[in-house]
Amino acid sequence: MTTEKVSAVMPERKKARRRWYRLGPRRVQLRFAIELTLEEYVAQEGWKAASLERCPEHPDGGCGFARHGTYLRKIPLVCWVARWYCPTAHRTFSLLPDCLAARMTGTLERAERSAVAVERGEPLEPLGAELRPLEEEPDAVEPATVAQWIRRRHRGVLAGLVAIVGLVPELFADCTTTVGGFRERLGKPDTVLVALRQVAAEHLQHVPPPIGFLRRATPMKPLQQSMRERR
Numbered sequence: 001m002t003t004e005k006v007s008a009v010m011p012e013r014k015k016a017r018r019r020w021y022r023l024g025p026r027r028v029q030l031r032f033a034i035e036l037t038l039e040e041y042v043a044q045e046g047w048k049a050a051s052l053e054r055c056p057e058h059p060d061g062g063c064g065f066a067r068h069g070t071y072l073r074k075i076p077l078v079c080w081v082a083r084w085y086c087p088t089a090h091r092t093f094s095l096l097p098d099c100l101a102a103r104m105t106g107t108l109e110r111a112e113r114s115a116v117a118v119e120r121g122e123p124l125e126p127l128g129a130e131l132r133p134l135e136e137e138p139d140a141v142e143p144a145t146v147a148q149w150i151r152r153r154h155r156g157v158l159a160g161l162v163a164i165v166g167l168v169p170e171l172f173a174d175c176t177t178t179v180g181g182f183r184e185r186l187g188k189p190d191t192v193l194v195a196l197r198q199v200a201a202e203h204l205q206h207v208p209p210p211i212g213f214l215r216r217a218t219p220m221k222p223l224q225q226s227m228r229e230r231r
Contacts, residue, residue, distance in 0.1 A: 029102055029213040030056070031197060031204055032082075032095035038107050041097050042079045050082035050095040063088035075105040098194050101210035104156065108193040111210045114153035115179050124150045153210065157193065160211035164196060167203040 032050050034041070041047075047070055055065035068085035071094065072078070083094045096102055101111045110131055117127055128146035161182060165172045175185045183192045186199070193211055197204065204212040 026089075026091045028056070028091055028093045029096050030093055031201055031213075032097045033198065033201070034097050034099075036097065036099060038077055038079065038097075038099045041099055042077050045080075046097060047080045047082045047095075052082075052084050052093060052095060055084075055086050055089075056093060057086055057089040057091065068092055073100060073105075076107065076110070096213075098197050102213050103209035104153070108197070108210060109191055111153045111157055112179055112191055112193045114150040115157035118151060118154035119178050119180060156208060156210050159208040160193075160196075163207045163212070163214075164200050164203070167206060168200055171199065 030052070032046075034046055034049075036044065036046055054061065055063050057063065058065065064087045065084060068083045070080035070082055073081060079100075081094050081096055081100075083092055085092050099107050099109070101108050104111070114127075114131055117124060117131075124147040127150060132146055132149055157179065158177065161177045161179070165175060165177060172182070172185065175181050179192060182196065183189055186192055186195055188195050196211055200207055200212065204214075206212065206214055208214045
């Protein structure tokens with residue numbers, strides 16, 4: 001009886017371990033401080049100029065850190081983002097140019113425009129053609145989908161602004177946590193998110209996307225619990 005029970009659960013344990021491995025290397029984004037619009041970045045193939053001289057995890061070397069090709073961004077223009085890999089830390093590091101939004105499609109400029117539309121109470125559905133064109137995202141046809149898409153970007157921008165207030169209090173302690181408030185504080189009447197990525201450069205790993213590179217916490221406990229239940 002005991003032998004039959006063990007043989008019945010072993011395949012499930014192996015399967016769970018394989019799923020865990022397929023999570024792959026942790027992906028870390030870093031700032032590529034380059035003063036180019038997306039159009040200029042594409043025209044000049046800016047990803048070829050990206051350089052990361054040493055491993056962020058092992059600055060003294062010896063970890064096998066090396067260039068690891070590029071990955072593709074398709075919206076709103078096809079471009080590439082340079083990437084490196086540390087086999088010791090099992091992590092990839094990519095250099096994201098300031099014009100691109102972090103961990104979501106599109107540019108910081110479009111994310112900012114979405115946030116401003118919500119702040120001002122503008123009708124969101126008509127903005128679909130400007131912020132989420134059909135030729136770029138085929139599921140952008142439903143007005144409700146467009147509104148949700150815009151509000152999601154507003155929430156991300158707002159979370160980033162709140163984080164920056166706490167991380168850079170000497171500049172923003174009494175600043176209104178809106179795009180308009182930050183534009184006024186920095187004297188940027190048209191766009192401010194790209195400037196904030198520069199101002200908060202030392203803290204970007206603690207600022208939520210699309211401004212910063214903070215990763216969502218991985219739900220390790222539920223995953224581990226699920227794996228135990230399968231044993």
